[in-house]
Amino acid sequence: MREALCIHLGQGGVQIGNACWELFCLEHGIQPDGQMPSDKTIGGGDDAFNTFFSETGAGKHVPRCVMVDLEPTVVDEVRTGTYRQLFHPEQLISGKEDAANNFARGHYTVGKEIVDLVLDRIRKLADNCTGLQGFMVFNTCGGGTGSGLFV
Numbered sequence: 001m002r003e004a005l006c007i008h009l010g011q012g013g014v015q016i017g018n019a020c021w022e023l024f025c026l027e028h029g030i031q032p033d034g035q036m037p038s039d040k041t042i043g044g045g046d047d048a049f050n051t052f053f054s055e056t057g058a059g060k061h062v063p064r065c066v067m068v069d070l071e072p073t074v075v076d077e078v079r080t081g082t083y084r085q086l087f088h089p090e091q092l093i094s095g096k097e098d099a100a101n102n103f104a105r106g107h108y109t110v111g112k113e114i115v116d117l118v119l120d121r122i123r124k125l126a127d128n129c130t131g132l133q134g135f136m137v138f139n140t141c142g143g144g145t146g147s148g149l150f151v
Contacts, residue, residue: 003129004051004136006065007122010106011074012140014067018078020138021063021086024052033085034060054128064129066091066121070110070145071098091125093118099144106144 008017028049030036036049036059053061063086069075072094078084079092095114099106126132 001050001130002133003054003064003131004133005122005125005129006052006063006136006138008065008067009137009139010069010143010145011071012143013138014069014074014078016138017065017067018081018083021065022083024049024063025083025086028053030061030086032083034062036061051133062086062088063091064125066093066118066125068093068114068118068145069098070095070106070114072096090121093121101142102144111145 006017006020008014024030025032028036030049030053034056049061052064054064055061065087067075067078067087075092075094078087079089093114095110097110099110105111
């Protein structure tokens with residue numbers, strides 16, 4: 001199987017990711033709670049959704065992604081939004097204070113505290129893949145978290 005992991009960093013990356021996962025669900029017929037209707041045959045049994053989603057034992061489809069922001073507000077929007085049941089709680093990582101649009105804070109100080117946790121979660125997702133093809137990183141260059149954690 002061919003899998004891709006998505007990494008959403010900072011406010012911009014998480015907001016783009018929220019919209020992307022909504023579209024991925026619509027394209028593949030996956031409901032906001034991660035369920036796929038049993039009467040739905042996508043493309044005559046096409047399993048292309050497995051590139052972006054893993055399936056749990058209960059039949060729930062969970063995105064292969066990690067969403068990270070040092071400031072909790074944007075990640076909390078995902079936690080409480082329409083697609084809140086889609087994501088595993090371990091995939092939504094937030095800090096306690098933001099990087100204040102400052103690369104140095106995102107890279108050297110506040111971001112440094114969270115980077116090991118983020119790498120561990122990415123490692124867990126990668127270990128669950130049988131044929132990992134690559135990573136897609138969503139971030140913005142002008143902020144603190146998206147630019148600081150990306151480098």
